[in-house]
Amino acid sequence: MTDNINFAIERNPNPADAAKIAEAHANPGFGNYFTDHMVIIDWTREAGWHDARIVPYGPISLNPANAVLHYGQEVFEGIKAYRHADGTTHIFRPDENAARLQCSSKRLALPALPTELFVESLRQLVALDEAWVPPHGEDKSLYLRPFIIANEDFLGVRAAQRATYMVIACPAGGYFSDPTQPVNIWLEAELARAGRGGTGAAKCGGNYAASLLPQETAYANGCEQVLFLDSCEGKYIEELGGMNIVFAYRDGTIVTPESDSILASITNKSLLQLAADAGMRVERRKVTIDEWREGAATGDIVEAFAVGTAAVVAPIGLLKSQDFTIENPPVTEDSVAMRLRAQLTGIQNGDVVDTHGWMVATK
Numbered sequence: 001m002t003d004n005i006n007f008a009i010e011r012n013p014n015p016a017d018a019a020k021i022a023e024a025h026a027n028p029g030f031g032n033y034f035t036d037h038m039v040i041i042d043w044t045r046e047a048g049w050h051d052a053r054i055v056p057y058g059p060i061s062l063n064p065a066n067a068v069l070h071y072g073q074e075v076f077e078g079i080k081a082y083r084h085a086d087g088t089t090h091i092f093r094p095d096e097n098a099a100r101l102q103c104s105s106k107r108l109a110l111p112a113l114p115t116e117l118f119v120e121s122l123r124q125l126v127a128l129d130e131a132w133v134p135p136h137g138e139d140k141s142l143y144l145r146p147f148i149i150a151n152e153d154f155l156g157v158r159a160a161q162r163a164t165y166m167v168i169a170c171p172a173g174g175y176f177s178d179p180t181q182p183v184n185i186w187l188e189a190e191l192a193r194a195g196r197g198g199t200g201a202a203k204c205g206g207n208y209a210a211s212l213l214p215q216e217t218a219y220a221n222g223c224e225q226v227l228f229l230d231s232c233e234g235k236y237i238e239e240l241g242g243m244n245i246v247f248a249y250r251d252g253t254i255v256t257p258e259s260d261s262i263l264a265s266i267t268n269k270s271l272l273q274l275a276a277d278a279g280m281r282v283e284r285r286k287v288t289i290d291e292w293r294e295g296a297a298t299g300d301i302v303e304a305f306a307v308g309t310a311a312v313v314a315p316i317g318l319l320k321s322q323d324f325t326i327e328n329p330p331v332t333e334d335s336v337a338m339r340l341r342a343q344l345t346g347i348q349n350g351d352v353v354d355t356h357g358w359m360v361a362t363k
């Protein structure tokens, strides 16, 4: 039942006042303040998607036997809304996130939410909570978190017959405190976040759960993020816990690792498109950790950066591991990472012409 695209709206009787929103905008962090409303759409095997509604933001009640609590049948998305200079608000490539959510759902045996329902849910929420989209020109945005959970009170192990889609939203600043400051990465040599035939290419909570212990090791070694290698041979570079990795070569080539267990980042896809537009050679292929070590040593690889919606582009300073360290040259304004970052955030914030039609107005 996807023809019912009418969202019933129950307004929050106690919305945040301007002072509260200003406080959230002044120092948003990531996931600290949530807007006044949230989207809910239910799904059952018999009725399909139904009962689309926007209600006041708040706790939901789940039976302790709910399948999602036991078997982790859940998928999610991350996407941002931006304030342009003329005051209008826009979301970045929501059709891409809709398609990815459908792929993730398929792998987790959850129902596929139609693209138009997904995009409309984001537009409706941003339109209603518009005051929460941070001002233009501050490198801030409204982060949207759509997700689907199995929502059936049943302990039998099978795909749930009931599911719920929700969207919550929070103002967000930079994921790392200073976007020009390189981050240090820890190379995880033993544990994997995903493997062949597993759920690595799906955006699901379980992949994140699997990355948390290695992430703790990264922190203990003075690093902000962890880099995973392929789980079969332990020699090909996969990605970070929640970000893809991209390399810039001295000859102007841009390379990102290719694997069935990498989550296809929309930020990565967009940056590679911008690089190709600028005449750079772009490659998606297997990259070994040895290629990076040797390339860094000879000066053939001049940059490495982490990419994703939350951080956009984060240059990597050091790659540390048990046995060796790779040090990248200092980041300058002229670095490929910084130039691509400036171009992408320029498009997102409406300051650079959007030749690909990536931005979707929310009204």
Ligand SMILES: *Cc1c(COP(=O)(O)O)cnc(C)c1O
Pocket: 078, 203, 207, 239, 240, 241, 242, 243, 244, 263, 264, 265, 266, 267, 268, 307, 308, 309, 310
């Ligand atoms: C979400 C995510 C990314 C980044 O994808 P974007 O579409 O750029 O936000 C990268 N890796 C993993 C594991 C992710 O979950």
